[in-house]
Amino acid sequence: MLTRLLAWLDDRSGLVTATRRALEHPVPPRTGWWYVFGSATLIAFILQVATGIALSTAYVPSSGQAYESLRFISEQAMLGRFLRGMHYFGASAMVLLIGIHVSRTYIMAAYKFPRELNWLTGAVLLLLTLALAFTGQLLRWDQTAVWSVIVGAAQAARMPVVGEQIGRFILAGDTIGGATLSRFFAFHVFFIPAIVFAFIGLHLALVLRHGISERTRDGPAVDPATYRARYAALLQRDGVPFWPDAAWRDVVFGAAVTATIVLLALIVGPPDLGPPPDPSILEAYPRPDWYFLWYFALLALAPNNLESLIIVLGPLLFGAALLVVPVFNQGARAMRRRPWAPLLVVFMWTTIVIFWIAGERADWSPDFGAQPLPASVIREQRPEVVEGARLFHDTGCEFCHRVEEYGGRRGPDLSDVAGRMRPDEITARITNGSPNMPAYVRTLTPAQIRALVAFLSSRRQ
């Protein structure tokens, strides 16, 4: 019965044969575990579509009500918290996996002839994934989201000529307001996913058209004149059907990714909602989600005069680099013949991780929560020193300077300042400031500065 139904369906649609051909198409042998990241990215995307549709049935994309609907989803709706967690960790997995996938194809030079368009469609998918990640973070419409929109608009505004217009386009007007969120919602759930679907289809069609790349040690340098015949001969000789010989690894890894996402959603849960999206609440500490934290750090640490250049040219250069890669579509694929490829990838990941750690610590941010210094740290009874220690906290020195375990890390640690500066040098520095420190002659009285110097001159270890 089922056989007859399938035969009828195939006769009228051709779908069964087409699916069977796609599944059983021969692939190079012994491809191994390095080839699982593309399919895992796709699986993460499918999870995003499913959980996203579920969340959208309860989410209210209105600037005024989204926050309350998110609270409802997180606190009252059955499975709401779990689905938000899955959507968050699914997004994290998708960003991470597509990063690994693009690194893998670059290291193994899988973008060379005839797979240049595989790379380019993949590059578009990478950029779209980042766009989904950014717009998605904003749909968690709390205080951080509102300030992230403003920061995003301010970055766009650095662009010459059209910058301010793009910034206003992002805000959907002159200020944050009723129009802002609906647009991000539409982009996040309709516009960008529609393009993603189209490009995934194209990307997969290209994978089927050219076959997956063979392991580099199974072939000599790529020469467009001979490559296709050699690849066909390799498949003829040693090819194995994709299903199940290669597909099982994709499924096993995809299942592991899914299990990880589910477990994290259950155990860790979604990111907490911050305070409401009220732009008049200024006790804010805006931070991007982890996948953009390294960029946040880059902007904090970049030299001031280069910053606009990085904001404007950085993304453009990144896009241009992705476009240029498949221009070099011939020659050796083996890693030892292109040692710069793994080195470049390792360099990029290391850079991102280092900036990510810096972003996590955010030493450049003043520590607004710095506590007054206790007597055990002051260790002196002289009134001027005690007064200086009080001023050290009250006049904001401690937001940026550390004394033992207290204070921020923006400026130098002053636990041992008397060991390296004389009192007159300390006085001069407080009075005149430095390129990265205010000149306190404008805000403190001479008596206050004397007390601060007395306190700091007692800091010796």
Added chain:
Amino acid sequence: METPEPPSVPSPRRRFLGRLSLGLSGVIAAAATVPVIGFLLSPLTRKPPRVWRAVGSVDQFTIGQTVNVAFEDASPLPWAGVTARTAAWLRRDDTDRFTAFSVHCTHLGCPVRWIADAGLFLCPCHGGVYYADGTVSAGPPPRTLPQYPVRVRAGQVEILTSPIPIA
């Protein structure tokens, strides 16, 4: 399925029909895109009126002190909720003069905080610092903290609603 090979030289009728179809497809595509793009760009052409918002009576503010005041945007959409609110740092300079500073750091727009005892505005994002008069004293901000127009009418301090200073 076999399709008959089209003749290599198209007949005038076929050429006309081909061009007609392409042209009409273009019309359909324009109908599907032009109004959509125009709609998406509409916030750029919409210029909300700028209105004076009262933020409190003059006696409420102490001379020399800088405080956070909140008020509503010029013409908020009915569904804007709390996002229609905005803020400024307001200082009473003397009996009838006030200064209103933007709360947006000129670096990337984050909310600066006034630290009264230090006499400084500090930004939590990348550590920008401004003196009490709004000039930059440290960190990445490229420009002085902008000021909003402020006036006193009938004993009320009023601030003129302004676009977020992003550029």
